[in-house]
Amino acid sequence: MPKLSKIVAPALLASLALGVAMPAQAQPFSGRDRPHYGYVDSGRVEAMRAQIDDLQRRIDGNAWRGRISDREASRLRMQVYRLRDEFRGLSRHGLSRDETRMLQNRIDTLRVRLQFERQNRDHRRW
Secondary structure, eight states: HHHHHHHHHHHHHHHHHHHGGGGGGGOOSSSSSSSSSTTTOOHHHHHHHHHHHHHHHHHHHHHTTTTTTEEEEEHHHHHHHHHHHHHHHTTTTOBHHHHHHHHHHHHHHHHHHHHHHOOOOOOOOO
């Protein structure tokens, strides 16, 4: 039995030492489920969400001030609603560069439409 303990004891100590050292070699978890290559970071996604929210506020503010008619505001709100819905679906797992470009183009298009509706003179209340 003493011969067996001379073999088992060092093996047990070696396995314990390796077991303690292994967690120190683990890689840090980045917190993301998708690969990073080709996808936009969360800061850019939040900035795009802020742009959509700002567009909604601008439409509501212009409608409240009477700069655009209720009908024009309703149409623009519906387009923002569709944009926001699509944004939520696409950004759930990150946005690719193409998706980001497409959404940014739609935001810019809605901004131009709002500006056009503000400057035209049809459907004005005054």
